Amino acid sequence: MNYEEKILELWEREGRHIARMNQEKPKYFITAAFPYPNSPQHIGHARTYTLADVMARYYRLLGYSVLFPMGFHVTGTPIVAMADRIKEGDKELFEIFEKIYGIPREQYTKLTDPKDLVLFFANEIETGMRRMGYMIDWSRKFYTFDPKFERFIHWQMKKLYDKGFLIRGKHPIPYSPRLNSSVGAHDTKGDIDPEIEEYTGILFESPYGYLVASTLRPETIYGITNIWIREDVEYIVLETDKKIIVSEEAWKRLKYQFSNYREIGRLKGKELIGKNVKVPLLGIEIPIIHGSIVKPEEGTGIVMSVPGHSVYDNFEYRKLKREYPIIISINGKPSDAGQRIPENGDLEMANKELYRDEFTNGYHIPLKMSVKEARERTKEDLYRIDRAIRIYKIANGPIYSRAGDEVVVKILDDQWFINYGDRSWKRLAQEHLNSMKIIPEEFRTRFKNTIEWLDRKACTRSRGLGTRFLYDQSQIVESLSDSTIYMAVYILVPYLNNYRVEQLDESFFDYIFYGIGKPIDSTHERMREEFLYWYGVDARHSGVDLITNHLTFYIFNHVALFPKEKLPKAIVTNGSVLMDGKKMSKSLGNIIPLKRAIEQYGADTVRMAVVANSDIKSDTNFSDTIAKGIKERIHGFIELFRRKGEGNVDIQNWIRTRFYSRLKEIKELYSNYEIKRVADSLFYEFYNDLQWAIRRGMNSIPDDVIRYWNIAMFPIIPFTTDMLHRELFGRSIYDETLEIPDVKTQPHPEDLFREMIQDLETLRNLREFRSVRIGIAKPWKFEVYRLLSERVKMQDIIKKYPEAKDLISKLKNRAYTIEFKYSHREIMDYLVKNRNWIESNMNISVEIGEEMERYALPDKPEFLIR
């Protein structure tokens, strides 16, 4: 067993991570987005949690009562889909389990029940988090499919409903007829996330009903010449309040969007040829013509022909040798698709280019406005006169479900939404955002914009794990909607065993959260107290990717449901973890499971690597070299701290000034989440100081330095520091606080001495010499330095010391900022005292005196070598 495991055992035995309400102490409630247990965690997951843990430990050191809880988010379909895939024997998935995560076959093949899957991975993740040393109070763990959690979500939905934030309406979703369910990326072949694109289906009146042509560019209707159909294709007539016509092939996909239409007849394409249709908005009549470019399965199998502004249409239309109108100009020149027919026959590329040019730079001649505006206007006009229907398409299709059929768009007629588009709600959210701490601050505008852009959000689904929706028990609350205020539940979990599920009704929660009504018993009363004590999340940690959804929903729901003093105080987001500079992905196979990383490098090393290697907002890089480097250095510190023996007192004092001047900045760095800077200062730079000090004869490191170093580094590398602390001082850092002693940190002549030796060594590398005469600058130069440090006016200095003119001009800009505290006497004495060290250490003879030439500066003695 290594020292980390031993220390971990002590922590668990001593109950170091249990959070208790303590009215004597200020509280700090820190949460990180709970994990979704559908696979073991990798080092990428560790970043957010480690950062949260570092801060939890930091606040604990400041004397706060810290609550850092964790639960598991199991809501949604990926877990169910994964269980299904295991049941189906999905080879791709098995390979990931075995090759990347090293889970034995007999273990994962058992996980065909979603609940088993959840428990297996949740357990795996929890073990990993414990092993990472996270200060999580596991007694507050819960899963989002717990019946009591469901009651809490019922309460939330009831409140949202009462405030009018729950609404109903139509909604398109990606759908697999064979699976008979909506599909997300995890339900498709190749894990492709289906994207839905909205088209305008324009209705053209014909003798048989409305021909529907779907388009992304309704504004081009002003340049229409005809309708293309295929004479050899079968068309279907459908009816509800009106009759519409689409191709049979197209209907196979479209029928899921128009469940209220029924088929009343069929037509061969031939029968339509030669007939005229009426064009809405223009009122003109145009012919229906056979067009070989029409694909019956594409769109509706009916195309409105705009030869002026579609390369395809133009290609087909020029066979007819007729004139056609141009209705869009670019930079004053007519834009004619006819000019863009490519030599190589790549119509698609040419059409895309045309589309882009006309959309970004085009001017719509008939409507006298930009193409962008014309599109919106035309759309509105068509819908207003009821000559358009919305048609949806899978934009990145065709996509196939894991059952093998093509994913289509289905329209849900009665979908529930949370209406984040509500103006007054947005205003509340914006207002609260203004008073929140956003770390890093750069992301505040992203929140601001997200609050602004968000509209209604579908909040239920028909499938998956999770809680039933209060107003339609056949539905499950969608996963981003049931995880917006769940942090409050952590506070209740330890007490919920005292109640039956049915007891957790609206009034139960009303009392705890609002103080409305009377407590049903003393435990209930206690829950209210705990809520009052803890709530108001002090810091919520998550990855940057959640800003545009979860974290913004979190703000929205809190401002809707909780009083001002219980609202979130800070949101902390961090970038992701790259592996050797590349994004970790299953396909690249470069995922490092956390478990393996800990075995290989140790938890402290992994913690350091993910949290102290780059600035919070940027992606951080993980690599074997980086991890090994950290591991070595940790061992370096351990060895240095264990050294014993008397040593050079001067140097001990020097190391103190170096250390305490670093220590003074530490609180500010932690408070600003500048973990990398803490590490740079205490872990890297200070290590160099120690190396120098040892070389200069400091045999062991002063106890006070070790003690404070342990405490200051404890948040980042708790295992190593607590191990050392217990070993060297006989107590745990959990019993310490981070009080920075008020030690004077004046500059020490050793600083100058160190630099001088470095210069001397540089010099020796360039040229062989046996003896050196070190010349210290003349006293007046020290006086000039002193005056400069006090920011005395240059003119006055020069008046007093005319020789100073050259010196100051030599210093250039540095003259304005110089900080120099040593006296001539001090430096002289210090060098004389250390003359022997230089002689024996560098194996040269040394003479010390005043400068002889004019090179010397107070902070740079001159060397005369022989």
Added chain:
RNA sequence: GCAGGGGUAGCCAAGUCUGGUCAAAGGCGCCAGGCUUAAGACCUGGUCCCGUUGUGGGUUCGUGGGUUCAAAUCCCACCCCCUGCACCA
């Protein structure tokens, strides 16, 4: 398209808010030396260009202008790269 972030030496990356101590931290790589039987690790030094190799000079921070005694840092324009856009965790 809309929104956000970014372009710094061979590579990665700090510095930009608060202009001067910035030829620009740190790491990697590379070179030389120490240690070692040896390799790795570790330690020391070097790593923009020039200078007969000591505190000197020149030219740099995407490109082009501007403000200033002074710009990687402030202002303007341009070029390029990355991320998100929803019902999915």
